[in-house]
Amino acid sequence: MSTYLAHFKVWRGDPDGGALQDYDVEVNDGEVVLDIIHRLQATQAQDLAVRWNCKAGKCGSCSAEINGRPRLLCMTRMSVFGREDVITVTPMRAFPVIRDLVTDVSFNYAKAREIPAFVPPEGLKPGEYRMTQDDVERSQEFRKCIECFLCQDTCHVVRDHEENKAAFAGPRFLMRIAELDMHPLDAAAEAGLDRKVSAQDEHGLGYCNITKCCTEVCPEHIKITDNALIPLKERVVDRKYDPLVWLGAKIRRRA
Template sequence: MSERASDETETEAQAAPRRARLRIWRGDGATGGLADFTVDAHEGEVVLDLIHRVQATQAPDLAVRWNCKAGKCGSCSAEVNGRPRLLCMTRMSLFAPDEVLTVTPMRTFPVIRDLVTDVSFNYAKAREIPAFVPPPDLAPGEYRMSQEDVARSQEFRKCIECFLCQDVCHVVRDHEENKEAFAGPRFLMRAAELDMHPLDAAGERGLDRARGAQEEHGLGFCNITKCCTEVCPESIRITDNALIPLKERAADRKYDPLVWLGSRIRRRRRGD
């Protein structure tokens, strides 16, 4: 066989699809189970491609949430072989050719139907985090920050709110009763971002964000296992750069005697 013919044969072999086996959760919050499907998987495809092929050829009523298919909207969050992932960013090349892929909805949130879950818990928690407080002596357009402070906040603003960190956090994943008291890593990260923001004037209005995170949003429940960081598709260092520093600041403000004395003096002056 000539070298050219050998190259063409190799190219054809690479282009030929393989048969992929999927087990997909079908059902609602009350009943359901895993259903088996076999579909073609082409080179370079992601799990969401195969889910769409199942919809097109075998299960047109299969429910799956998705939007951008580019890893930026956070809509297609689910679990593949038990690991929280974005379906549109999970390449088939990650798995062995003969591996069965089990695709299930995010376990931490109630199932609406098939792979679609009710994530309204997260929006309720978002509303509980006090918003940025503008500095009283600066008008919009006059804000100035050092590049270091900008970069620190910018990391957290990469969040696409896929809620995979919320899903994997065992504080609520394994303990439904904690949901009322625990905001979860995504929103504790938001509190941390605002607490370290140099222009946030919350303190001038008597709002202690670190203490609020500890006493109102369940920061103490977090035991920094870094599982939230491991599943973040934007590679945000949630634990190291947000949660641990927030815990340190909360502890300082509660137990440091100088900080305690300063807060008492400020309160007395406001009372005067």
């Protein structure tokens, strides 16, 4: 087994401030960055704070930034770096630091609570829902989300503009709205909720300028922009600006 020393710069600090600290850490074949962070904790920095759980790329806990790119520590192999590379590990920039590599992601849970839930069709009980496989496949991709919040972290609307957070749900939760809007059994419209209008007026869909940075960092390879956000934007435009849709809505209101 091949072993070498890698040079790491790891951000250490708390809400009052911090700085990068240098460490030389042993690396073995087949290891990921989280292995090295654990070895660093065991040998040199026992008080280093890092959030993790499954180490299998399915819990979304170990989100951080490696050389400036939002990644999962457990899914970033050391083999993608050269042995002479300096590897910088910092907390997610879009969220407040708690300590070291751990950030406060409660913003995301607050946004999740703002998204109206699935509305069951009237007259159908759980267990009586029926959908075709084509219907299932439309939104099944979005269900792969592990809520690592890397897409939220890399989205420049959130990352670079703190003032936008109040009005913008971010790609993860706009994708959730798109998923519900595509659901053939969602009866939100019948209950008086237009998810397309809600996405635009209440959750900031218009802030998204489809740079696809969220898609690029998704560890589940969900095509967030192409398959969720752009189709949702298209439906919003149809709803607001298509003259036939506008006329139909006027007629229905008068009726």
